[in-house]
Amino acid sequence: xxxxxxxxxxxxxxxxxxxxxxxxxxxxxxxxxxxxxxxxxxxxxxxxxxxxxxxxxxxxxxxxxxxxxxxxxxxxxxxxxxxxxxxxxxxxxxxxxxxxxxxxxxxxxxxxxxxxxxxxxxxxxxxxxxxxxxxxxxxxxxxxxxxxxxxxxxxxxx
Amino acid sequence: xxxxxxxxxxxxxxxxxxxxxxxxxxxxxxxxxxxxxxxxxxxxxxxxxxxxxxxxxxxxxxxxxxxxxxxxxxxxxxxxxxxxxxxxxxxxxxxxxxxxxxxxxxxxxxxxxxxxxxxxxxxxxxxxxxxxxxxxxxxxxxxxxxxxxxxxxxxxxxxxxxxxxxxx
Numbered sequence: 001x002x003x004x005x006x007x008x009x010x011x012x013x014x015x016x017x018x019x020x021x022x023x024x025x026x027x028x029x030x031x032x033x034x035x036x037x038x039x040x041x042x043x044x045x046x047x048x049x050x051x052x053x054x055x056x057x058x059x060x061x062x063x064x065x066x067x068x069x070x071x072x073x074x075x076x077x078x079x080x081x082x083x084x085x086x087x088x089x090x091x092x093x094x095x096x097x098x099x100x101x102x103x104x105x106x107x108x109x110x111x112x113x114x115x116x117x118x119x120x121x122x123x124x125x126x127x128x129x130x131x132x133x134x135x136x137x138x139x140x141x142x143x144x145x146x147x148x149x150x151x152x153x154x155x156x157x158x
Numbered sequence: 159x160x161x162x163x164x165x166x167x168x169x170x171x172x173x174x175x176x177x178x179x180x181x182x183x184x185x186x187x188x189x190x191x192x193x194x195x196x197x198x199x200x201x202x203x204x205x206x207x208x209x210x211x212x213x214x215x216x217x218x219x220x221x222x223x224x225x226x227x228x229x230x231x232x233x234x235x236x237x238x239x240x241x242x243x244x245x246x247x248x249x250x251x252x253x254x255x256x257x258x259x260x261x262x263x264x265x266x267x268x269x270x271x272x273x274x275x276x277x278x279x280x281x282x283x284x285x286x287x288x289x290x291x292x293x294x295x296x297x298x299x300x301x302x303x304x305x306x307x308x309x310x311x312x313x314x315x316x317x318x319x320x321x322x323x324x325x326x
Contacts, residue, residue, distance in 0.1 A: 004281045008292045013280055015299035016182065022306050023179045026226050031311040046180070067184050114172070116311070121175075122168045124309040125302075133167045136302065139295045140174040144181055146283040152190040152275060 036112040038083065043068065047076045048102065048110045051086060056101035058091070085109055191279075195271040199242075202227065202235050204272055207244060207261065211269035215260035217250070244268055 022028060033039045040048065043066075050065045051057070057065070063073035077100055080086040085106035091097035102110065125133055181187060188201035199207065209225045210216065216224075222232040236259055239245040244265030250256035261269060284292055 004284045004287075004292065005289075008284070008296050009277055009281055011296045012284070012292075012299060013277060015296075015303050016178075016280075018303045019175070019299070019306070020179065020182045021226055022303070023175070026228055028226075028311060035312065042183075049176075067180075067186055114169075118168050118172050120309060120311050121172055124305040125168070125171075127305075130167060132298070133171060135294065136298050137167065137170045137174050139291075139298055140171070140178055142287075143283070143295060144174065144177045146286070147178075147181055147279070150279055150282045152187075152194040152279050 032113065032116060035116050036109055038085065038109045040080070040083070040085070040109070041076070043072070043076050044080055044085075045113065047073065047080060048085065048106060048113075051100060051102045052107065052110045056099050059088075059098045059100060062100055080106070191272060191275050194275045195268065197242075197268050197271075199268075200235070200238075202231065203239055206232065206235050207239060207265060207269045208272060210245065210259060210261050211266055211273075215258055218247075218257045218259055221259060239265065 029042060046066045046068075047062065050062060054061070054065065059074060059077065060070065062077070063070045066073060068076070077086060077088060081088060084103055086100055087103050088098050088100050091099050125136075128136070183201065188199075188204055192199045192204060205225055206221065206227075209221060213221070213224065218232060218236065219229065222229045225232070227235075236245060236247065240247060243262055245259055245261055247257055247259050250258050284295075287295070
């Protein structure tokens, strides 16, 4: 295991924490809801995004993809269904299996959110060169992969 | 200013940041961290305990605002943390209506342990990086945060128009 200088560590950790707060904060979410004209929770967006990628899928698969408890996923789907953003139906082959998919309105809201966030990023990064942005993408991708591949150690020996 | 062709890279970055966000907010990671630190806490509980550990004694409202959570959620989490003996609540001596919250000794120890687990994990994740790559991620991420912080979230003009049509 290579030794990472603690100044680097603390800087990255601090940035990650700030990113997390920026992205997950309720101020951000409130602005976003206002801008796209639909009030959807953070977990709700995760459901919309997953459905946008997957198309119609079973409730079980949805919960797995979103890494949610089935009960939590069901509650999110119920709330999104009330807002007419998703619809559910029984599987034609097996009535006990529920299938979920985006409605047209849900797809619109999702693409508005993606559009809004992309435009936000573009504005935040307007002083960056294409090269710098490309490097940022590579660095973040690599960081995510490495963070995912390392298990959390059980004992800290300090 | 954004130029044609920029969209692609911005979308790639959005996907990359979303993956990062999903990873950091995943319940699995939260339970791995608290498991490794030897305590059972929700992700929000971990977040609050660490925020409090960093700030020291603070009014509940300030803590909620700093961690961008709503007061109801914060109060609920604080009750759980209090039951676990990790935080204490008291009313402010100068204004009885203000509730102050602070970590207990054992709460501070747990927060430090969680922090160590996170730092060690990060250190292992970055151990294969060259020092210039690490410098790069350090610089780019802090610049990114600074730029995001000073940018407002508002609809793009043309999509705002289309949005008006959709709002039925």
